[in-house]
Amino acid sequence: MEYLIERAVTAIHERYSEPLHLEDLAKMAMLSKFHFLRMFRRATGVTPGRFLSAVRLQEAKRLLLTTSFNVAYISAQVGYSGTGTFTRRFSESVGLSPTQYRRMTQGDEDIRVGTAAPHALTKACGSMTGTIEVLGAPLSSIYIGVFNSPILQGHPYACAMRDQPGPFRLTSIPPGTWYLHAVAHGAHSPMTPYCDQPLLVDTAGPITVRPNREVELHVAIRPLDWTRPPILLALPGLDPLPSVA
Structure with a gap:
């Protein structure tokens, strides 16, 4: 049965720009909606919606790295209807705004990412x-x-x-x-x-x-294998740094 979930993951990678819904993916896997959701979470550790969102943001990272398209165009290309929502979700997930991410990967800015978030230290940690x-x-x-x-x-x-x-x-x-x-x-x-x-x-x-x-x-x-959602956080020394065309 695992191959049915792999089929849905492949569809997410291929059709991330489309408005894919749980019902659509369940039909592709030829499973009931609730059975598909349960099996998808067991295989990948996340829901189909979270996996789809991660793939969209990973594609946005790729476009920021490898093209000179503006943020509004990239937002639409990866399935977002509004640039504001895209920018907020990208910033929350990657740790940088789309513009900061592009500048960092071009070497234009030295921005610290992947560091621990500040929180109140107590003896109870x-x-x-x-x-x-x-x-x-x-x-x-x-x-x-x-x-x-x-x-x-x-x-x-x-x-x-x-x-x-x-x-x-x-x-x-x-x-x-x-x-x-x-x-x-x-x-x-x-x-x-x-x-x-x-x-x-x-x-x-x-x-x-x-x-x-x-x-x-x-x-x-x-x-990485097909079960792993993309890594979204910009990590020091681990994100690729190709030149932008």
Whole structure:
């Protein structure tokens, strides 16, 4: 049955600019709406709507990197009816406005992204510890961060860079439910055709962090596959930097 969900994911990647609805995707997978939703979340970790939104924003990142189209045109190309809504969602997910993202990838601005979001530190914070394993050939440092979403987007609540696989520890994590994301450049992946050094990734979660407690995890980063929503957050040293035509 997994191939039916893969068919729907392929349709999202191919038809992201269209007004795709849950009913449309369920029909493509030849499943009832509720059964499809349940199976899609089990396979990808997110709803079809969130997956579609991530694909649209990832395509917007690609267009900002590889073309000179203006933001309004790109917004329409990826399925948004209003530039304001697009800009807000892009900024919230990527950590930069579309204009800032383009300038950063052109080297025109030195903007810090992917750093921990400020929050009130208390003695009641928890921590995560464990090991990072690489299933592939890493070509960069490994970024690891704690987020409130199963999609790597927004600002982390704790983060670090590791030069190589092995042990890690992230502290000052507020109590709550979180997702741990790890990413590094790898050797090859068809899911990132515009990137010369595609990505190795892993996500753990949902993880419950309790006050003054430590959660132990094992993270095994591997090449992106069809089940993974795109990585949206602009990460230092990990976003591709091609010249704009």
